[in-house]
Amino acid sequence: MHAVLDYPKISVISPQSCLNATNALEFETNLTKALAQDGISFLLVDLESVESLDSAGLMALVSTLKLAHKLQRRFSLCSVSPCLKIIFEMTQLDRVFEIFEGRAAFEAACLSMEEVTLN
Template sequence: MQAVVESPKSVVISPQGYLNATNALEFERDLSTTLAQNDVSSLSVDLSQVESLDSSGLMALVSALKVAQSLGKGFRLDAVSPAIKIIFELTQLDQVFQICEEKN
């Protein structure tokens, strides 16, 4: 019998510019599609190139977190700038998300 060892695959998505009502639905769809892949065990969203985040962009991230949790997969936010992190703090979502201020 042959043993098959599958190493977990971690994927990084790096949005750029603005995460707002204009592109939030597409962004959410990309995150959910990535999480639904069988070989993906965790998803990191690198926010280092995000200039602004509105409520629609925030809800896309919340929805993706829910999908990850329902599938038993990891989900974290990397390279969160102070300007973006304050949005999470004001909404108290910094208590919900795993947030890393640096790239991992």
């Protein structure tokens, strides 16, 4: 169901198909494990292959965001399709989550953060 790619300090999770009550607990568990790994500073959830999202899937994302704040780690979303974007806008969670157009935009933001840190 999930493909997990690990980069130094960044973990990317790419869920597939639907995030709903059937798989939300497993999804949240995978997110929590990825976020809790030693050395991870950033967790990116790439929603490119997600076709639908219900309230249980959304709550898995919200719970992980809360944990990320608690652990002082960055949690971001990318590649949110127009139909999913509506859900985030209607719930006003588009103002809460850091959402990037795609992985390239996320990587560019990470690089610019590193440059700011190094200078």
